[in-house]
């Protein structure tokens with residue numbers, strides 16, 4: 118429904134798409150069209166330059182997200198290493214445009230919004246997203262003290278699985294990021310924010326608004342913990 | 354005069370602080386220029402090749418040392434002058450708290466400002482409060498109290514056109530006041546290093562005429578509000 122409006126739709130093979138694009142038909146088509154161009158060499162060069170630029174820009178992210186992109190709960194910064202480039206780029210662009218992170222109660226978002234302003238061009242956003250995607254996933258250990266019931270959570274997860282896939286691997290076509298490998302505390306925070314319309318309520322955030330609708334199926338904090346327990350039980 | 358030629362004065366006490374700024378600039382600046390002149394004049398006038406060997410002064414000869422001692426007199430006098438004028442202004446701006454006509458809450462965090470406006474009932478902490486991010490709306494010629502808080506580390510609520518600066522300290526609610534006297538849109542900045550995003554937490558103050566402000570309040574009270582106004586930072590403009 119809203120995929121068209123996501124900036125991830127603009128990925129090209131010359132950028133940092135290697136992580137996610139090839140898995141989808143869209144990606145394959147893009148590569149097919151891209152390879153028709155004469156610039157195979159130039160695009161390889163561009164990719165190297167973009168990766169170097171991404172690494173350079175990533176120094177800013179490390180302040181909160183850590184040198185390996187492993188995240189830091191005290192800084193309200195989730196693990197980001199190894200997330201798909203299309204998802205990272207889409208979120209960065211939402212922050213840059215003030216579509217995400219400008220709600221008065223979104224303390225973490227209000228940190229990310231100004232930092233995203235360092236990315237002055239779409240190319241920079243793409244470069245840093247590509248670099249972060251190329252980092253090995255850190256698979257953070259559970260950090261929440263409260264634990265839910267994975268069995269009950271499996272029931273709630275049926276709704277999530279439509280976009281995020283039964284194995285939690287995500288689905289670019291639906292704009293749904295992988296859930297396995299995300300911090301449990303970040304999942305909890307995100308779902309709570311969606312429930313309170315602190316995240317996703319911007320009229321230009323179509324996927325966020327969809328999420329606000331979806332999390333309504335989780336009636337309580339207990340249910341949220343249950344579904345997180347289920348996600349944690351999925352294979353990484 | 355000097356300061357106001359660089360930056361508009363938009364609060365009731367801005368000119369008092371501008372006067373102090375000018376006073377200090379002149380008291381320090383004029384002797385500084387004289388000192389510079391003498392420094393370079395002596396260097397060129399008494400260059401080694403023009404005169405005999407330099408004289409050694411032990412520091413005990415009153416004859417020579419008086420030129421140093423006498424320069425201390427204006428320093429002390431100027432200090433006293435500055436203190437006399439400053440105490441008055443400091444008392445008026447920081448120690449004195451005139452009665453408020455309205456109160457806003459200012460919340461600093463890494464790296465944004467959240468402003469809570471009292472809404473149509475002009476009372477904070479009621480359901481009709483208007484919360485904005487990086488955007489403060491006030492009415493001209495209205496005396497405001499601000500309640501300044503920080504969610505995390507030290508910040509500083511700085512409104513250059515008001516000549517106002519106040520540290521925000523986590524765990525404390527600091528009350529101060531201002532009265533806008535000039536309509537317009539101006540900068541708010543954080544004036545205390547607060548982390549890597551410190552330079553990226555600018556906000557804007559909108560000083561409106563009372564009728565404009567009433568219209569803004571009516572339009573934005575939560576009962577008619579589509580939340581999360583999203584002013585993009587200056588740096589985002591390409």
Ligand SMILES: [Cu+2]
Nearest residue numbers: 508509543547
């Ligand atoms: Cu600050």
